[in-house]
Each structure stands twice: as structure tokens, then as C-alpha cells.
Amino acid sequence: MDERLSFHEPKVVNGVCVVEPPDDVFELGVKEWSNALVGYFVGxxxxxxxxxxxxEKKWKKWGGVSVITGDNITFLFKFDNSAARDLVLSNGPWEVWGAYLALRQWEEGMSLSKDSFSSILVWVKFYNVPAELWTKPAxxxxxxxxxVPLCIDAATTSGNCLSFSRVCILR
Known part of the structure; x- marks a missing residue:
């Protein structure tokens, strides 16, 4: 594997070195991380x-995933494809050692710190929902x-099990 870098003459403005890579360099980086999720464990x-x-064991059924540590609080999950990434997002919630994993899709320019999570997706179970409220609008x-309600899971949609409903909300 060739690990050599290329030299690009730095631009100096008022005595300060300014880094301005061309758009194609940014596009390559965005493509590299487009199938990634960023997450942290709550509490x-x-x-x-x-x-x-x-x-990796739980998610390998959907494709390859690389787990990368961010700042010792956050993690990056880099998937082989967007389908695997989307399946992980839609099949949560995920937990390890009893801790809930807050996840969001990586976006260009986002901070990889816990502070970048101004809101998170949470799957909530509602128990004792009266049958007359077992509709999407209700x-x-x-x-x-x-x-903010986003979607319900397949079991809730089908109504085959009325012991609880599962709803994904933006919190």
C-alpha cells in the first residue's frame, strides 16, 4: 500500500497558513464517510x-462495518453500503452492557463530539395503549x-401483538 503524500504549496495570508483543498478533495472525503454513523452511549x-x-457481531448480517473510536466518548461506524447503515438506524434501539446507543448519520462538516447531538432518535415502548388508539394518527x-414521532415498527403496524407499541421519536 502506497502511504506517500503529495506536496501542495501552502497559501499564506497575512502571515497565516491557509489550507484550501480543491472541491474534488472534499468530495472524495465525503464519499469515503457517506455510509457512516456517529454515536455515543447515554449515561x-x-x-x-x-x-x-x-x-460488529450484531450488525454483520447486513454487511461489513468498521468500528472506530472518536474522542473516547463517541464512535464512528463505517458501513460497506448505505443499505446496511439504514438498516442499523431503522432497527434500533441498540444497547451494549445496558447502555443505550444514540446514533445519527454522519454529515459533511459535523463535529465528531457528543456535543454534535442536539437531538437523537429514540425507540419508545408504550404499554397499555387502548385498542382505539392503535392507529398511526393516534x-x-x-x-x-x-x-417528534417519526415511525412505528412492523409489529405495531401489523397489530399482531397489542401488549405494547413501539414508536421512533426525535428527541
Missing amino acids: KRIPFKVVKEHL LSYVANALG
């Missing part, structure tokens, strides 16, 4: 090795009490 620090072993109203 608990989980060792990198444990996160890597648990989640569950939307119920979920509004906790956040």
Missing part, C-alpha cells in the same frame, strides 16, 4: 473493544408527549 462509558465486538398524538 455510560463502554470500552472500545466491547463496543467493537458486540456491534399513536402520533401519544408519541408527541415525548418528542
Whole structure:
């Protein structure tokens, strides 16, 4: 593998070195990370090795994933394809050692720190939902009490199990 870098004459403005790579360099980087998720564990620090072993095992059925540590609090999950990334996002919630994993899709220019999470997706189980409220519009109203309702899971949609409903909300 060729690890050599190329030299580009730096631009100096008022005595300060300014880095201005061309658009194609940015586009290459965006393509490289476009199938990545950024996450952190709510309320608990989980060792990198444990996160890597648990989640690679859980997610490998959808494709390859690389687990990368960010700042010892955040993790990057780099997937082989967008389908695997989307399946992980839509099949949560995910937990390791009893700690909930907050996930969001990587975006160009985002900070890789926990502070970049101004909101998170949360799967919520609602118990004792009356049968007359077991509709998408009614569950939307119920979920509004906790956040912005986004979707319900397949079991809730089918209505085959009325012991609880599962709703994904933006919090």
C-alpha cells in the first residue's frame, strides 16, 4: 500500500497558513464517510473493544462495518453500503452492557463530539395503549408527549401483538 503524500504549496495570508483543498478533495472525503454513523452511549462509558465486538457481531448480517473510536466518548461506524447503515438506524434501539446507543448519520462538516447531538432518535415502548388508539394518527398524538414521532415498527403496524407499541421519536 502506497502511504506517500503529495506536496501542495501552502497559501499564506497575512502571515497565516491557509489550507484550501480543491472541491474534488472534499468530495472524495465525503464519499469515503457517506455510509457512516456517529454515536455515543447515554449515561455510560463502554470500552472500545466491547463496543467493537458486540456491534460488529450484531450488525454483520447486513454487511461489513468498521468500528472506530472518536474522542473516547463517541464512535464512528463505517458501513460497506448505505443499505446496511439504514438498516442499523431503522432497527434500533441498540444497547451494549445496558447502555443505550444514540446514533445519527454522519454529515459533511459535523463535529465528531457528543456535543454534535442536539437531538437523537429514540425507540419508545408504550404499554397499555387502548385498542382505539392503535392507529398511526393516534399513536402520533401519544408519541408527541415525548418528542417528534417519526415511525412505528412492523409489529405495531401489523397489530399482531397489542401488549405494547413501539414508536421512533426525535428527541
